[in-house]
Amino acid sequence: MTSTIGSRINDIKASLPAGVTLVAVSKFHPVEALEEAYAGGQRVFGESRANELVAKAGALPSDIEWHFIGHLQTNKARTIMPHVTLIHSIDSERLLKLVDAEAKRINRTVDALLQVHVAREETKFGFSPEELNELAASGVIESLTNVRIRGVMGMASNVDDEERIKDDFRRIAESFADLKRLSTLDSLDTISMGMSHDYRLAIDAGSNMVRIGTTIFGEREY
Ligand SMILES: *Cc1c(COP(=O)(O)O)cnc(C)c1O
Secondary structure (H helix, E strand, C coil), X not given: CCCCHXXXXXXXXXXXXXXXXXXXXXXXXXXXXXXXXXHCCCCEEEECCHHHHHHHHHHCCCCCEEEECCCCCHHHHHHXXXXXXXXXXXXXXXXXXXXXXXXXXXXXCEEXXXXXXXXXXXXXXXXXXXXXXXXXXXXXXXXXXXXXXXXXXXXXXXXXXXXXXHHHHHHHHHHHHHHHHHCCCCCCCEEECCCCCCHHHHHHCCCCEEEEXXXXXXXXXX
């Protein structure tokens, strides 16, 4: 790619409707790439591994908002807690309660999204829409003291079929509407969906937070 990280971020931002937040997904990319994005004005970064988030948070300016977007192992919740602004990937009630306890332990409040699983891949983490509705109606999320639930995060099936992708995004947006209807929270304002290849469809379906990695930083080397 001949364009720079900064110019790619500016191009994406210019194409996003007002009110849509860009999370620059920097997982597996070196600190230098994030510094370039930072110099271009980007302040919100998404990471999917706890150790990597902690290391990068220590190496980069403190006005960055770190979002955790991967599956969070319960034994890693404690390590990210001092650094993370928003956890997108709360995928079980057990993890939710643990994150609440870990936030309380260091006397802070953390924002979080409930991950809803609608994609056809069987290995994906998250609540089914039915499970999410049960949780929303249970009173559990209102009883949390140090986690503020802001909404939902989801991914569409990894397929070429646009209709299928649109349908997945519609279901995620529907889960958000159900969460609003079934809970008494007044903090619900975020639908995190859309990645490099499908974020335009996600925005059409109601997303107001997109998580974009490859289009900004190029292919990841695992
Ligand atoms: C890696 C990742 C992304 C970014 O994907 P790209 O295709 O590189 O834009 C977004 N969301 C989640 C949850 C991810 O793990």
